[in-house]
Amino acid sequence: MSSTDEITVESLPELLKDDNKVKIAGVDVDGILRGKLMSKKKFLSIASSGFGFCSVIFGWDMHDMTYIKELKISNQENGYRDLVAIPDLASFRRIPWEDNVPFFLVSFFDPDTMEPVCACPRGLLKMMLERLKEKGYDAMAGAEYEFFQFKTPSTESPSTYLRDNAPQSLPPLTEGMFGYSITRPVQNQGYYYDVYDACTKFECDLEGWHTESGPGVYEAALEFGQISGMADRASLFKYVVKGVATKYGITPCFMAKPRAGLPGNSGHIHVSVVDKDGKNLLFRETKDENAQYPDIAELSDLGRHFLAGILDGLADVMPMVAPTVNSYKRLVENFWAPVTVSWGLENRAASIRLIAPPTSKPGATRFEVRVAGADANPYYVMAAILGLGWRGVEKKLEIPCPPLGKGQDVGGSEDKGERLAKSLKEATERFMRKDSVAREVFGDDFVDHFGGTREHEVRLWDEAVTDWELKRYIETV
Numbered sequence: 001m002s003s004t005d006e007i008t009v010e011s012l013p014e015l016l017k018d019d020n021k022v023k024i025a026g027v028d029v030d031g032i033l034r035g036k037l038m039s040k041k042k043f044l045s046i047a048s049s050g051f052g053f054c055s056v057i058f059g060w061d062m063h064d065m066t067y068i069k070e071l072k073i074s075n076q077e078n079g080y081r082d083l084v085a086i087p088d089l090a091s092f093r094r095i096p097w098e099d100n101v102p103f104f105l106v107s108f109f110d111p112d113t114m115e116p117v118c119a120c121p122r123g124l125l126k127m128m129l130e131r132l133k134e135k136g137y138d139a140m141a142g143a144e145y146e147f148f149q150f151k152t153p154s155t156e157s158p159s160t161y162l163r164d165n166a167p168q169s170l171p172p173l174t175e176g177m178f179g180y181s182i183t184r185p186v187q188n189q190g191y192y193y194d195v196y197d198a199c200t201k202f203e204c205d206l207e208g209w210h211t212e213s214g215p216g217v218y219e220a221a222l223e224f225g226q227i228s229g230m231a232d233r234a235s236l237f238k239y240v241v242k243g244v245a246t247k248y249g250i251t252p253c254f255m256a257k258p259r260a261g262l263p264g265n266s267g268h269i270h271v272s273v274v275d276k277d278g279k280n281l282l283f284r285e286t287k288d289e290n291a292q293y294p295d296i297a298e299l300s301d302l303g304r305h306f307l308a309g310i311l312d313g314l315a316d317v318m319p320m321v322a323p324t325v326n327s328y329k330r331l332v333e334n335f336w337a338p339v340t341v342s343w344g345l346e347n348r349a350a351s352i353r354l355i356a357p358p359t360s361k362p363g364a365t366r367f368e369v370r371v372a373g374a375d376a377n378p379y380y381v382m383a384a385i386l387g388l389g390w391r392g393v394e395k396k397l398e399i400p401c402p403p404l405g406k407g408q409d410v411g412g413s414e415d416k417g418e419r420l421a422k423s424l425k426e427a428t429e430r431f432m433r434k435d436s437v438a439r440e441v442f443g444d445d446f447v448d449h450f451g452g453t454r455e456h457e458v459r460l461w462d463e464a465v466t467d468w469e470l471k472r473y474i475e476t477v
Helices: 040-046 121-133 158-164 184-201 227-247 301-321 378-395 424-432 437-442 444-463 467-473
Strands: 021-027 033-039 051-054 082-095 101-109 138-151 206-211 217-222 250-253 267-274 343-345 352-355 366-369
Touching (some): 021 040, 021 082, 033 040, 121 378, 217 227, 227 378, 267 301, 378 437, 437 444
Antiparallel strands (some): 138 267, 352 366
């Protein structure tokens, strides 16, 4: 079967004729793939109507600890009942590092209503996209991920090593700061090229793959594409890297800030809006010589409202783009990360970098949202961008602050944008408040559930005794 053919339930037996098993996975709120291997016979029997998948994946955290507060989707009262998981046949690919076993993503639905589960990342993005599609529009996206890589200094698995040793003892894959090095990857060229080739075979194609500034840090730019498929590929990219890295005794780390004193790991997302023919709708056909700001002279009215929507709601959705306690260690002044509601044409210091003529082709006009780290769930980040941007279009919002000037300090006196939350606790409180833009855009059910999961993270952090505290106080207090 050609990769361009549409896969249907009827075509599955031929597609899988030489297979006896299938791997499936869905995405939880932390962006982690949760799945299983099933027999081909079982998969063919559920390919259309779906199958029962325990709702506990929306009732526990990334370490399988049930949430401190009972949440609506999955709890003791409903018995951690099953959700309905339906395979997305269009997501088919084969896993090259697992003997080309067939793989499909699933989405989760409420068994009573068959509506998408409010917190299902794929479902939330689809809901936001439908608002554009009702007007005949679509969205394109790209993703860039930076991540540290460490070597396990023994024959043990990384998890076993980390059980018995301090995380800080893990040595980086390479030493020193050397972004865009063409020689550093030679030291681990088997791994370096294996990741790239596996991404191609697994349909997570990379446009760029290079070292970034930091010991053992790489950056990947995923191939630009339609936003739903892009979110899938962004999520699956981490699966590729972790799967390949296992063979080499390497531990990839997508934490926002793994090492103090060094830049963090970003997860920049690029988004544009297109019509049914694929024409970019953000660029202006004729330059506006009287624009409010020179930065938007080449940006369409729709683009201006879309930008205004992101800026207007960004502070209210911070848990969606900075979801962990550690996320806010990256979002500090003077570390190549944005800290305010800010924007600017080709300004990499701002939260929203506008990429438009004259520095880009008209058809490449887009917004780069630079707040998210590599730890963020890509579906939630893209849903936040679409949801906020489209709210700005529908309400014809005006850009709330002037652009951040080149050379101006982020968060400095010239930066007129509001300071973003400095902690997950602060961000979650704003996200969950009664009049939050998040409630208006995503609904109470999603905000209450996802906000509850973030309250859980904050509670665990508040109760933690850290190495920093022990080193500072154990002998002196």
